[in-house]
Amino acid sequence: QQYKYTLLGPLSPARGSISSCLEWLKFIWNLNGYGVNSAKVLLYVSIAMDHIWMIRNLVVHDKHDIAACLRSISSSYSIFSEGLLPPPTSSRMNEWLTPPEGWVKVNFDIAMGSNAMMLASVARDHNG
Known part of the structure; x- marks a missing residue:
C-alpha cells in the first residue's frame, strides 16, 4: 500500500479509505513499523482534532482568527510532547556512605x- 508523506512521515493511505476511528487508531499505532514514532503522531492527531473542533466553533460562533487557532495546535503539541520524553536519568548516588568516626x-x-505535611529522617554514625 502506498502512503502520502508529510513532515511527520506517512499519515494517510493514498489508496483505499479508513472508515472508522478504530481503523485510524490501528493505522497510526502501526506506523512504528515504518520508523515513525506512533505515540508522537497519535498525540499530534489528537491535539489537532481537538483544536479543529474548537476552531470550527470559534469561527462559526465568534468569528475568531483561524491563523491564531492553528498556531495553538503547534504550541499545544510542543507542551504535551514533553510528556513523551523518557524521564531523565539520575546522576545522584544510590548508596549512602557511612560518615567518618x-x-x-x-x-x-x-x-x-x-x-x-510529612517529614521523615534517617540518622546514622560510622557504625550504621
Whole structure:
C-alpha cells in the first residue's frame, strides 16, 4: 500500500479509505513499523482534532482568527510532547556512605500537600 508523506512521515493511505476511528487508531499505532514514532503522531492527531473542533466553533460562533487557532495546535503539541520524553536519568548516588568516626549523618525528606505535611529522617554514625 502506498502512503502520502508529510513532515511527520506517512499519515494517510493514498489508496483505499479508513472508515472508522478504530481503523485510524490501528493505522497510526502501526506506523512504528515504518520508523515513525506512533505515540508522537497519535498525540499530534489528537491535539489537532481537538483544536479543529474548537476552531470550527470559534469561527462559526465568534468569528475568531483561524491563523491564531492553528498556531495553538503547534504550541499545544510542543507542551504535551514533553510528556513523551523518557524521564531523565539520575546522576545522584544510590548508596549512602557511612560518615567518618565521630560524625553523624542525617538525611531527611519533606512532602507537603494542601492539608498535610510529612517529614521523615534517617540518622546514622560510622557504625550504621
